[in-house]
Amino acid sequence: MIYNRDNPFTAHLKFRKRINGQESDKNVQHLILDIGNSGMSYECGDWIAILPKNNEKEVTEILCLLGLAPEMQVNVSFLNEKISIFSALKEYLCITNLSDQFWKWFAETRTNSDMNSFIIDKILSPDPECQAWAKSYSLLEILKKFGGHFKIEPDELVSKLRRLMPRLYSIASSPLADRDEVHIVVGVVSYTNAIGNRRNGIASHYLAHGVHIGEGVRIFIVNSMFALPTSAESNIIMVGPGTGVTPFRGFLQERQCIKNRGNKVGKSWLFFGDRHCATDFLFREELLTFKGSGILTNLDLAFSRDQGNKIYVQDRIWERREELWSWISNGAYVYICGNASPMAIDVENAFKRIAMEVGNFTEDQTSEFFKSLKDNRRYQKDVY
Numbered sequence: 001m002i003y004n005r006d007n008p009f010t011a012h013l014k015f016r017k018r019i020n021g022q023e024s025d026k027n028v029q030h031l032i033l034d035i036g037n038s039g040m041s042y043e044c045g046d047w048i049a050i051l052p053k054n055n056e057k058e059v060t061e062i063l064c065l066l067g068l069a070p071e072m073q074v075n076v077s078f079l080n081e082k083i084s085i086f087s088a089l090k091e092y093l094c095i096t097n098l099s100d101q102f103w104k105w106f107a108e109t110r111t112n113s114d115m116n117s118f119i120i121d122k123i124l125s126p127d128p129e130c131q132a133w134a135k136s137y138s139l140l141e142i143l144k145k146f147g148g149h150f151k152i153e154p155d156e157l158v159s160k161l162r163r164l165m166p167r168l169y170s171i172a173s174s175p176l177a178d179r180d181e182v183h184i185v186v187g188v189v190s191y192t193n194a195i196g197n198r199r200n201g202i203a204s205h206y207l208a209h210g211v212h213i214g215e216g217v218r219i220f221i222v223n224s225m226f227a228l229p230t231s232a233e234s235n236i237i238m239v240g241p242g243t244g245v246t247p248f249r250g251f252l253q254e255r256q257c258i259k260n261r262g263n264k265v266g267k268s269w270l271f272f273g274d275r276h277c278a279t280d281f282l283f284r285e286e287l288l289t290f291k292g293s294g295i296l297t298n299l300d301l302a303f304s305r306d307q308g309n310k311i312y313v314q315d316r317i318w319e320r321r322e323e324l325w326s327w328i329s330n331g332a333y334v335y336i337c338g339n340a341s342p343m344a345i346d347v348e349n350a351f352k353r354i355a356m357e358v359g360n361f362t363e364d365q366t367s368e369f370f371k372s373l374k375d376n377r378r379y380q381k382d383v384y
């Protein structure tokens with residue numbers, strides 16, 4: 001069976017636990033989904049796509065403000081059957097990030113003159129800054145601002161909303177450890193939007209708070225090119241601060257399983273970092289166990305706010321430049337996972353500086369060297 005966004009598998013949530021300290025200013029959750037009997041398989045480094053659901057309370061409020069009964073049946077263009085407007089808004093359509101098509105339609109069809117002028121002046125403004133600010137209104141926020149009581153055709157509303165897109169999460173486990181489980185690590189997104197309202201990330205909040213243990217989550221596997229070397233004996237260097245450590249937990253589990261079966265595995269080196277050691281050292285016990293068993297040869301840590309001067313993974317990389325260069329020169333694979341910017345850029349710059357200062361490469365030789373590493377899949381990134 002092939003699963004995708006039109007035909008997702010419903011995996012039951014087996015386990016969920018916050019894995020950073022309560023005092024941390026972030027909230028990071030470890031979840032386990034049951035994929036037994038799905039026929040799905042995955043490799044370390046693959047992603048899981050989650051089809052999230054919108055917040056139920058928000059959907060109920062929208063319907064209330066629009067005076068629409070939750071059970072009214074509507075057509076959703078990409079579904080084969082009619083469903084209730086409540087399900088459409090909760091499970092299939094995006095109610096936070098509204099399209100230009102939506103705003104134009106909303107401006108043309110409403111009778112509320114204050115709202116019409118707001119949309120024309122702000123949302124359709126030629127000033128990109130003003131437009132970006134105004135477009136941060138969600139459906140509920142705009143209805144609340146102008147008091148609701150709009151006469152809206154449910155089918156028309158549904159046709160103007162974007163599809164709720166799946167979110168990707170790096171897989172934190174190895175199928176060799178348990179092929180029926182998929183582990184993920186979710187950083188729960190929460191922020192104040194441009195109009196000053198608290199906004200929760202749809203998928204991360206759904207996974208952290210909106211689904212109960214034992215309940216189904218619609219998922220499918222997305223194969224990635226972010227993969228361990230074909231030979232388990234190759235050495236690997238992994239850079240994964242914060243939730244970037246996720247796929248590397250899978251890599252280490254995989255190598256532990258290979259070793260437990262009596263096979264040789266190469267050396268591995270992890271650079272992990274976050275704000276504070278006491279609250280943000282994700283998978284601390286497991287990583288120290290991997291270090292103790294020799295699966296993890298080196299573990300270098302950078303907790304940026306534990307001292308006066310900020311220390312990041314790229315600083316640790318630079319400190320260990322001689323040994324790192326020796327690993328890379330001898331064929332090690334390099335992996336980077338986590339924030340695309342600035343982390344992945346700073347880390348790449350640190351590696352390039354090592355090539356120039358320790359390897360004595362010119363700038364051109366360094367570019368050529370990294371190009372060949374990338375071409376040979378010896379330099380891989382999973383950044384977002």
Ligand SMILES: Cc1cc2nc3c(=O)[nH]c(=O)nc-3n(C[C@H](O)[C@H](O)[C@H](O)COP(=O)(O)OP(=O)(O)OC[C@H]3O[C@@H](n4cnc5c(N)ncnc54)[C@H](O)[C@@H]3O)c2cc1C
Nearest residue numbers: 167168169170185186187189191201202203204243246384
């Ligand atoms: C290949 C890949 C792998 C990934 N792996 C992981 C992983 O292992 N773990 C993980 O936690 N995430 C991972 N992500 C990110 C994940 O897919 C989601 O994007 C993330 O969880 C947020 O989704 P959400 O639905 O909760 O937030 P959304 O509802 O999509 O909201 C996020 C959006 O809110 C806005 N926003 C967020 N913060 C702010 C702010 N401070 N100010 C203003 N606007 C803001 C931005 O527009 C942002 O795009 C990965 C992404 C990719 C592409």
